[in-house]
Structures are given as structure tokens and as C-alpha cells.
Amino acid sequence: MRRVMQAHCGVFRFPDMLIEGVKKIKDAAQRAQHTEIRDKSKVFNTARVEALELDNLIEVAVATMVSAEARTESRGAHDRADHHQRDDGNWLKHTLWYKEGSRLDYKPVHMQPLTVQSVEPKVRTY
Amino acid sequence: MRFSIYRFDPDKDAQPRMQDYDLALQPTDRMLLDALIRIKSVDDSLSLRRSCREGVCGSDAMNINGKNGLACITRLSDLKEPVELRPLPGLPVIRDLIVDMTQFFKQYHSVKPYLVNNQPSPEKERLQSPAEREELDGLYECILCACCSTACPSFWWNPDKFVGPAGLLQAYRFLADSRDEATSERLDNLEDPYRLFRCHSIMNCVDVCPKGLNPTRAIGKIKDLMVKRAV
Numbered sequence: 001m002r003r004v005m006q007a008h009c010g011v012f013r014f015p016d017m018l019i020e021g022v023k024k025i026k027d028a029a030q031r032a033q034h035t036e037i038r039d040k041s042k043v044f045n046t047a048r049v050e051a052l053e054l055d056n057l058i059e060v061a062v063a064t065m066v067s068a069e070a071r072t073e074s075r076g077a078h079d080r081a082d083h084h085q086r087d088d089g090n091w092l093k094h095t096l097w098y099k100e101g102s103r104l105d106y107k108p109v110h111m112q113p114l115t116v117q118s119v120e121p122k123v124r125t126y
Numbered sequence: 127m128r129f130s131i132y133r134f135d136p137d138k139d140a141q142p143r144m145q146d147y148d149l150a151l152q153p154t155d156r157m158l159l160d161a162l163i164r165i166k167s168v169d170d171s172l173s174l175r176r177s178c179r180e181g182v183c184g185s186d187a188m189n190i191n192g193k194n195g196l197a198c199i200t201r202l203s204d205l206k207e208p209v210e211l212r213p214l215p216g217l218p219v220i221r222d223l224i225v226d227m228t229q230f231f232k233q234y235h236s237v238k239p240y241l242v243n244n245q246p247s248p249e250k251e252r253l254q255s256p257a258e259r260e261e262l263d264g265l266y267e268c269i270l271c272a273c274c275s276t277a278c279p280s281f282w283w284n285p286d287k288f289v290g291p292a293g294l295l296q297a298y299r300f301l302a303d304s305r306d307e308a309t310s311e312r313l314d315n316l317e318d319p320y321r322l323f324r325c326h327s328i329m330n331c332v333d334v335c336p337k338g339l340n341p342t343r344a345i346g347k348i349k350d351l352m353v354k355r356a357v
Contacts, residue, residue: 013250037170038169038170038171040136040174044221044224046166046173046175047173050170074325
């Protein structure tokens with residue numbers, strides 16, 4: 001999981017790597033289903049904690065990988081070589097991942113803060 | 127590389143034992159924690175605490191070849207084989223390298239390790255000059271790893287009565303803070319043959335502190351304060 005995410009879903013992402021990453025992380029998720037812990041102790045069982053953490057990590061990894069592959073723009077730490085610019089027209093929205101059915105959905109960004117002035121999205125230049 | 131590690135599972139073992147491991151390290155394994163994680167992939171029943179892997183959380187404090195330290199910042203190349211790993215001395219062992227830190231934290235809480243200032247809060251911060259802030263250097267950086275207190279013979283003999291180097295370092299951190307107003311109460315709190323005065327400047331604490339702090343010096347300063355006000 002670590003290797004796949006590091007290689008296929010780092011800050012700088014590439015379309016072919018993203019596609020391959022989705023396949024590889026789903027394979028890893030399959031393998032994670034068969035995690036076995038040899039330590040059966042009931043006292044401070046760190047192996048059990050690590051296995052539970054693996055469950056959570058792999059689920060987040062799959063969600064991250066699939067969402068990244070779907071987002072055809074660059075935004076923040078998601079920098080795609082094939083879509084270098086931010087695309088507020090199509091992609092100013094939050095990605096939602098649902099484990100049931102492995103599906104993606106989107107929800108709009110809340111543009112009006114409650115107590116402070118709203119800041120218009122601008123092109124990021126330094 | 128060869129390791130000899132203290133093992134104890136209260137469910138299974140009547141007595142603790144030392145277990146030997148000999149494992150092939152990768153060139154990327156630089157620190158003791160890397161080796162321990164590799165051992166865990168071979169024998170996942172080895173239990174240890176670890177978190178930040180960069181020497182700032184203090185979770186993986188243990189006794190390494192007889193000296194307390196943090197596994198994540200102890201270089202394997204500095205260690206003599208077979209590397210003997212034991213839990214921190216003096217504290218009750220829960221399992222393998224995991225100890226019960228309750229006594230340690232009880233002493234820490236007993237010195238009231240928070241700012242006491244009943245003046246109304248100012249608009250922004252309670253101001254402090256750079257010189258006043260410098261007084262806190264070498265005190266605030268403590269990560270509460272317990273390497274010092276578990277290396278202190280006075281703490282071994284009286285963990286319930288002697289506050290210990292870590293607790294006393296934090297006691298001084300607040301005594302020295304210009305923004306704190308409870309100086310007198312803090313010193314009253316240590317006015318006892320055991321709380322502060324079991325320190326005999328053994329200095330094991332200074333020797334093992336992974337952050338390079340000096341509890342003995344801080345304790346000396348507390349003793350100065352106590353003498354000054356008694357006079």
C-alpha cells in the first residue's frame with residue numbers, strides 16, 4: 001500500500017500512473033482482506049491494533065487513489081501532468097467516496113462563510 | 127544483526143525471558159526502531175510503543191544496552207551486538223517493552239504543570255521580554271519520555287514520594303516563567319524531605335535525556351529558590 005501510494009499518488013501525478021495505481025491499490029485492498037495476525041494475546045496486542053489501522057488505511061488509500069484518478073485538473077497537492085491548471089468551472093467541488101458500491105459522488109463547495117468575508121477564488125501566482 | 131529482547135506476556139508467561147533474534151537488515155534501516163519494526167514483521171507478538179519515529183513523542187523510550195534512550199533516534203551503527211533491549215527500569219511492565227507510566231504521570235501532574243495567573247486575560251498575549259522567554263529554554267522542550275526519571279536511583283527507591291527529574295524540570299519551567307504568579311505555592315508544594323530533596327545530583331538524568339536537557343541543573347535552581355526564601 002505504501003509503495004503504491006508513494007509511486008502512483010504522490011504530489012506530482014501522471015495519468016498512466018494514476019490508472020495503474022487504481023488497479024494496484026484495489027489488489028492491495030483484496031490482499032488486506034486476508035490479513036492474519038499471529039499474536040493472539042489479549043494484553044496490549046499491538047499486532048491487532050496495526051491490523052485494524054491497516055483496514056482503515058487501505059480504505060482511505062482506495063478512496064484517495066480513485067478520487068485522484070477521477071479529478072482531471074490540478075488543485076493543491078494534486079498536481080496532474082496532463083491537466084496542469086486548476087479548473088474551477090468543472091471541478092470546484094468536494095469528492096465523496098462511498099465504500100458501499102465503491103462509488104464516487106460530488107458535493108458543491110460552500111462559498112459563503114458564516115462570519116467572515118468571502119474570498120473569491122483567484123489564480124495562484126507567487 | 128543480533129538482538130536480545132525482554133519478553134513478557136502476562137497472559138502466558140509466569141516469568142519474563144530474553145528472546146534472541148538475528149535478522150538481516152536492509153541498507154535503509156538506520157535506526158533501532160527500523161530494526162524493531164522489521165523484527166515485528168517476523169514475530170508480531172513483540173509489542174512496543176512507537177509513534178513519531180523522529181524523537182519528539184517519546185513513545186519508544188526503552189533501555190538499550192543498559193542505557194535509556196529513544197529507539198527511533200538511536201543509530202544501529204552505534205550499537206554493540208547483541209543489542210540488549212529492556213523496558214524502562216523501575217516501572218511496572220505491562221508487556222514486552224511496554225511499561226505502565228501511571229506513576230511517572232502522577233508525579234508530573236502533582237507539580238501543577240500549567241500556568242497559574244489570575245489576572246484578567248489581556249487582549250492578545252501575556253507579554254514576555256526575549257530575556258524572560260530565554261529562561262524557559264531547556265525546560266519547555268521536555269517530551270515526557272521518562273528516560274530520565276527511570277534512570278534515577280532516587281526515583282527507583284521512592285517513585286511515589288520523590289517527584290523525579292522530569293516532574294521537577296517542569297516544576298522549574300513554571301517557577302521560571304515570568305507570567306506565572308504561583309511561585310510561592312509551587313515552592314510550598316515541594317517543601318518536604320522527599321518531593322524535591324531526594325535529588326543528590328547523581329546526574330543519570332542528564333546523561334540519558336534524548337533531548338539534551340539538564341534536570342539536575344533545574345533542580346539546583348529550585349533548591350536555590352527554596353534556600354533564598356527560607357533566609
